Amino acid sequence: MRHLQYQHLECSLQRDPKGGPPRIVLEITYEFAKSYFGVTQGNTFIIPETLYDPSLILRPHEFLLGILFDDDAFHAPGIKSMEDLRRLWPENGRQHTERRRIIRDQPISSAILSKQYKTFGEITGFPNLYTHSNRYGGGTILNQSSVVSDAQQNLIMKHANIRTFLKHYLPLRIGTDIQALMRGLEPDSAMMRAVTRMGRWIDTRRPRELTDHQKASVEEIAELQDAIRKRDMFSCKLQQTYKRRRKDKAKLEKLKRNVINTRNRLLYDPRKRVREGFDSSQAVKDIERQLAKGAVAYDDQTKEMLRVRENMLPAADLSLRKVDDMADFWLSGSRVEAKK
Structure with a gap:
């Protein structure tokens, strides 16, 4: 595409x-x-x-x-x-x-478009968005659709046969509510779709750039310092030369590009580590902040569900209480067994 x-x-x-x-x-x-x-x-x-x-x-x-x-x-x-x-x-x-x-x-070149696509993902809060990720999601939707046959799926995906999908696409994440199927319950398709799509990982707070201190630390790496030294030495040599040849100018441009490429490559690894480490560290901060408040900040939809439950008929509310009591009974029994 x-x-x-x-x-x-x-x-x-x-x-x-x-x-x-x-x-x-x-x-x-x-x-x-x-x-x-x-x-x-x-x-x-x-x-x-x-x-x-x-x-x-x-x-x-x-x-x-x-x-x-x-x-x-x-x-x-x-x-x-x-x-x-x-x-x-x-x-x-x-x-x-x-x-x-x-x-x-x-x-537009594929490399430029891929970079812009990744930047778009960072702006919208995706942890790692790349062009082929849409193909994984689209292939899963096609495979689960009752109106798309295996032949149509292979034609759209440009696969020789369905085994390509089974080998490279399906094992990524099982989007079937196995627990509900095994227990004879109605699968929660909406929830399974929610936890297997890319939007699950969206967080616009995830940092996109390194701090000034982190960027400055990269400048001290020997590999980058060596590239800068070669560029500056050759630049000084050209300034002292009366006649500059075309190949010398080309070499200087190559050394300049090497400095830029080396710096970007060295910045990539710490930037990747910062973004990958954000989710776990920020989750702890969010949990501690919410626990410190002493109350849960429900959204409007959750508040409405709780309001409906409070206004239920006595029989319906009693059945829910029985379920809650049953859960407490089994949990207490599990705790006793655990202590033993």
Whole structure:
């Protein structure tokens, strides 16, 4: 997906079969595969506009159309915003109206896009977001869907057979409520989905940069000092030379880049350790802060659930109390056995 260009994107207005205003439909033709497969026949993915989407920042229409508007990517010069698209309508009984795209000669590189994607993840609070993580999550959703066959899944994922998914994707995390299934209970699918998705680890407090003291400590590392010394010595040598050759200038630029690359590489490891160590250390701080308050700060949804329980009928409340008493009984028995 990092190789996609405007030539792979189609935007059109489609009549809504349920009535109402036309809906914006995006179609992405994916023509790339893994290197040892080579380029295969492209798959076209149809993305109809979702009118009521809980997430605006991850909504593909807002993201892709925002890029198209910003780059003036429509042939029709009058299309500058979403309001302009809303004013259009398929005429003369036609089902759709195409909005052709333009082709850019120099697409953004995969390395730059991957770095921007990772930075986006850090801003939104993800611990480690990379482009392939979406493929893991998407593959799991496809595999669990009852409307997608194994053949369709392999076609979308560009897998030779389903064993590739079983070997490399499924073992990452089991998203099935095994306990409920074994006990004959209804699986808590919503909770299992919540604890296996990437959003579980979001925390915008997670540090993105090192402190000034931490950055200064990197400057004292011998490897970086050696790179700086070589750069400065060669720079002084060139300043004393009357005639500078082209290859000397190229060598100086290479030494400068080596200093920058070495510094960035040495900053990467401590920055990674700080981010990885944040979750456990911050969890202890949060727990101690909440315990010190002496009360639980429930959110609005939890408060409403507690209010409903307080207003239950006596019979229903009695049954809950019996469950609580039963739990206390078993816990007390476990404590006795533990003491023995």
